[in-house]
Amino acid sequence: MKEFIEKIAFTKSASGKETGSRTAVEKLEESQWNLNKSFKNRIGEYMIEKLIFVLGITALLIMGLIFVFLIRTGFRLFEDVTLGQFLMGREWYPNATNPRFGILPMIAGTTMVTVGAILISVPIGIGSAIFIAEVAPPKTKTVFKVIIEFLSAIPSVVLGFLGIVVLSNWVRISFNLSSGFTVLTGSIMISLMALPTIISVADDAIRALPDEYREASLALGASKWETIKNVLLPAASSGIIAAVMLGVGRAIGETMAVMMVMGNAVQIPSSFLVSGRTMTATIAAEMGDTVRNGTHYNALFAIGVVLLLMTSIINIISEFVLHRAQKEGR
Amino acid sequence: MEQSQIKEKTIFKKDERKRNTQKIMFALFTLCMLAVIIPTILIIGFIIVKGVGTVNWSFISEMPRMGMKEGGILPAIVGTLYLVVGTILFSFPLGVGAAIYLTEYAEQGKLTRLIRIAVLNLAGVPSIVYGLFGLGLFVFFLGFGSSIIAGALTLACLILPIIITTSEEAIKSVPDGYREASLAVGASKWETILHVVLPRAMPGILTGGILGIGRAAGETAPILLTVAAFFIPRMPNSLFDQVMALPYHLYIVSTQVPGMPESIKYGTALVLLGLVGVFFLIATLIRLKFKNSTS
Amino acid sequence: MSIIEVKDLDLFYGDFQALKKVNTVIEKNKVSALIGPSGCGKSTFLRTLNRMNDLIRNVKINGQVMFEGREIYDEDLDVVALRRKIGMVFQKPNPFPKSVYENVAYGPRRCGVKNKRDLDRIVEESLKEAALWEEVKDRLNKSALGLSGGQQQRLCIARALAMKPEVLLMDEPTSALDPIATNKIEDLITQLKKHYTIVIVTHSMHQAARISDYTNFFLMGELVEKDGTDKIFTNPKDQRTEDYVTGRFG
Structure with missing residues (x-):
């Protein structure tokens, strides 16, 4: 969370700087976008990255489980019967x-x-x-x-x-x-x-x-x-x-x-x-x-x-x- | 003088032997191809011709009667539809999410290569093995019992590797220029x-996904162990109910019940083939349309 | 007045050093050209200015790049915000497979501009700035892929301008275009420098001479010389620069 706030802070300072050449309205509009966007999207972005990570890992985990489950159950046979x-x-x-x-x-x-x-x-x-x-x-x-x-x-x-x-x-x-x-x-x-x-x-x-x-x-x-x-x-x-x-x-x-x-x-x-x-x-x-x-x-x-x-x-x-x-x- | 004339002639004369070998070989390849194409068409045609007389509205909308020897196959159709929907719900988010993670977020290196090999391998693991896995994990370990949810989860696992690999391919085929352009603004x-890569990769993801779903719809071995009921003449009430399913029903009517009328067997086969065919057709149309629009 | 300052910039692709101790400044509201033979590092340098090199694996960067007094390789810096300030146009026109309108509106939409009127205005202004409005105003909703190469490239410029950037980076923007389309883009660049700072990589020394105010000459990852374009082409200080601009190699 701390990271977010710092990043947002930069955006604010960067877009707050006046550089002339364009009208004030445009400038204002621009700084507004940057602020809105950053605040909402930073969190959204963070959540989505985590979600994708979780989805991906779940899928891969399931694949891994297949081996675990089969081998765990199958190997119990050898309590009763030898491999040969x-x-x-x-x-x-x-x-x-x-x-x-x-x-x-x-x-x-x-x-x-x-x-x-x-x-x-x-x-x-x-x-x-x-x-x-x-x-x-x-x-x-x-x-x-x-x-x-x-x-x-x-x-x-x-x-x-x-x-x-x-x-x-x-x-x-x-x-x-x-x-x-x-x-x-x-x-x-x-x-x-x-x-x-x-x-x-x-x-x-x-x-x-x-x-x-x-x-x-x-x-x-x-x-x-x-x-x-x-x-x-x-x-x-x-x-x-x-x-x-x-x-x-x-x-x-x-x-x-x-x-x-x-x-x-x-x-x-x-x-x-x-x-x-x-x-x-x-x-x-x-x-x-x-x-x-x-x-x-x-x-x-x-x-x-x-x-x-x-x-x-x-x-x-x-x-x-x-x-x-x-x-x-x- | 004479000699060089002969030489000239032989050079430009068509080499008959060479041409004949080529003709024979190419004819042989054509025969090989026909040996695949003709049986396929015969299989489809045979099922259609033999089954079309049975498949009518009452066949697909009525309960089986008289020990399944009369009436329709509605519960099997409904069961398969439940399974298909459940499979889609479980496998698409997981599979596409995993593909996005692997292509766009994961550090590319030995680990991702290992994961890719594992996924490719799992795409080739026999479906009956998935059945065992589903039986062990979903039916018993998680206590779902023989149920729609256990079957759908098992089928989802079965097609997960297919969805991951095809989605990954589709995402990778999106030119980097689009990513750069988007990041640069x-x-x-x-x-x-979300706005550039996925829309562009969507036809590929859908094609692979739908083919996977079609495969899940026709699978028998996994559901044999996790969900399918021999005969239940009613609709399921919850996700934890057993259901009949088309592929398993076809197995039963064609091997397990003596004296089963031929018409019911062919009718069931045709309905199953038709269902799988619809998925196949959609996937093929998407692919062809996409091919035309890019080239 | 400078807008970007680069100090002792080193860049490595794995073990290969692509940029060696580069020191230069980019002047505000001027056109700065980056020239040099293929593989000299000019494109790599351009891509360090908006951190597009971040996309490539195994890249290591040392040194400082200051944009409006702020270190852009600072850990706290939001790359996304930076790229909105420093737009980019690529060698090959790369419009999205969407409509003309959606291409230009893409950036503003990502910034949360939803109002249709605002978007319309931004799209129109940007297309006018990119000298494309008259040609596409009747086909805003048609696919951008139906435009000619030159139009596509101006659309990509409009797409970058829609973000109202401070700086526009151009990576050989005319190398894939015919002479007439190239002319139009060059005229456009001259127009744009009133409002924007432009950094352009070019293969063509003539192009650099025609449109730029300052020229940076790169060779083997080194910045050999940076000066006013007139000086570079008429009275270079370094022998290697002279050899290059007089066509003795390259």
């Missing part, structure tokens, strides 16, 4: 009289479905990104980008629903299976969700390259494709790697669609054509049956911690890769 | 932010 039993155990019987909490089948399920999704979405995604960045005429580009963005906006439960009514039937008939709820079905679903991420990040990476690269290569007589292959793709490689990693992160975290189309059998999938269960689906499907702070409840939080760590590592590495890519671009 | 820092 949890991560390496093949048996998941949370409600048995002698319960088992081994999540290896879920880790395997998540890994398989992610690998499948990446095998499908990476080639298609990078090809699409090249198409949008280098081949498509501007109007097509705008329209396609909007469609791709809408794909990312479709709720995963809607995709899961279509997975049940359309895709699983197609998988069942095409591969002559008794059930269409397989890892492959999940992989296809997830690839649809990872594609927008991969395309947009890879597209940004390619388009961020300076035009000089293209001009230099074309001026040497290289064709457009040779320019893309030999100059642009290598130069944008960090960005493309980041795109793939973010796609992986997206795939690992997807819940509803995979829960709806993968059959959710607790088993280490022997191929892409059998049922499997992911970590995310386990949490979503079983949380309703748990008692607060029971071992099962804690185990689901512990799965959450594993997911949080996996995705965080991927996100942070890809952030560094992207950051480096941006620096190189400059 | 004796506007204070906050006045400059």
Whole structure:
């Protein structure tokens, strides 16, 4: 408060000084503004700065709390189960009289479905990104980008629903299976969700390259494709790697669609054509049956911690890769 | 003499092989693109064609009957609207405030870089993890129970990183010339932010924010743990009530209730897709309009 | 009579010293030009006068800048109040993406002038002072971005004048403009010095010679020479100044 008053005092003395040249009315008007303004706004300004500070800190604090809450609850599991039993155990019987909490089948399920999704979405995604960045005429580009963005906006439960009514039937008939709820079905679903991420990040990476690269290569007589292959793709490689990693992160975290189309059998999938269960689906499907702070409840939080760590590592590495890519671009 | 003529010819002759490789590759890229575009259009078209017969006024304005196998989906629509409004109220002030703080006030250095990485990371954390967080903090620790407020807060946390990053980008893209001009005529820092920076950044903030809200409206996993009710055939009385919600309702009718008529499933899917589509459309229109007005 | 006095001013960007022991005075109701080759520190110096360098990180300033007898780097000083007294026009015209009227009214509004009649009067006076009124009086509510470059720059001058400042700082105000627009601004500056003190950074020695009363020649962060413009251009004391004004380098 003391600071304010001193600052106001200066304004008064500065504007009170007469300098001739302009009319007295104007002078008076001027000093009035300065006074009014300073007094009201100094306090307002001070309050608003503090408010923004509080808002900002609150938002950031909440983000921090996520880690705290998950880890605190998840780690209680290890009062009952060892880390080895949890991560390496093949048996998941949370409600048995002698319960088992081994999540290896879920880790395997998540890994398989992610690998499948990446095998499908990476080639298609990078090809699409090249198409949008280098081949498509501007109007097509705008329209396609909007469609791709809408794909990312479709709720995963809607995709899961279509997975049940359309895709699983197609998988069942095409591969002559008794059930269409397989890892492959999940992989296809997830690839649809990872594609927008991969395309947009890879597209940004390619388009961020300076035009000089293209001009230099074309001026040497290289064709457009040779320019893309030999100059642009290598130069944008960090960005493309980041795109793939973010796609992986997206795939690992997807819940509803995979829960709806993968059959959710607790088993280490022997191929892409059998049922499997992911970590995310386990949490979503079983949380309703748990008692607060029971071992099962804690185990689901512990799965959450594993997911949080996996995705965080991927996100942070890809952030560094992207950051480096941006620096190189400059 | 002869040799140089040949040379000349080869130089200016179009290289057929080169051209064919390029043609093949470009065709391949086009195919990749179509492999994304066509399924997307099919998905949207399929839901519209199959659902449009069901969605009428009574479907969106009536209570479900007969174990949800007849009647409308009003409580699910209302529940989702409550959640969306709550999410907006919590996430916008916090997110935009945090973005202003990070870009305009915070000392730029290692700490802000760290915070940015943390925020970006949180944007990629699975939504089910947010569900767990909401369950632990809002439902149990703060004692809100399964309720609208717990669900809205959870969804707000989920989209907070999106709002912070997009707002930050929008604020940073405002040219410094405007800030300087405003400060040079004796506007204070906050006045400059309020009257010059924010109006200019608003389209970007809104686009990101609305896309985030659209995402929140369609999320199932977080509300599964924090708010959603299987079946409550009445309107909520307070913020601490459980509600039905569209995405969760779609999950239930398509997997949990045997003998559910197809029409109800497609109708629910269409209403949900339509709601998300409206958010998407608004955001896209703002963005396109803004693009035209700046260039 | 001097309005600004600068004593032993040093300025560092991190480790780089951009200004070295600058001593000069700015005379009231005169046009002072700052000239010198690119990177000599003339723009940096201009920006120390209304503390616009505060916006840049890692800037360290030693020495004294006195405005009307008051040290402007004093901790108690209200920068906002100072900038109302010392207006600024930038190299590139930077009107806000608002209407012509709102651009000029922006500053007064921030000072709490709400009365529509007062605002109208201030806007009209300022636009007249900036010799823009006749050209824009019919389109006050149209976007300022629709004006030509020269008009935009005069609008920025009007925007600064609306605050009734004592001093007007101009950072190469004509470098982005064509010769005709430049002429208009130069005429305007000559008009304005009746009521305002003007400090102008310019790349063009001819411009300095045409419009300024005093000239400060900067080289590598040092103020080499300050004197009446006639003297600087006809009879400089320092060899380096002579080399520069006769075009031997720069």
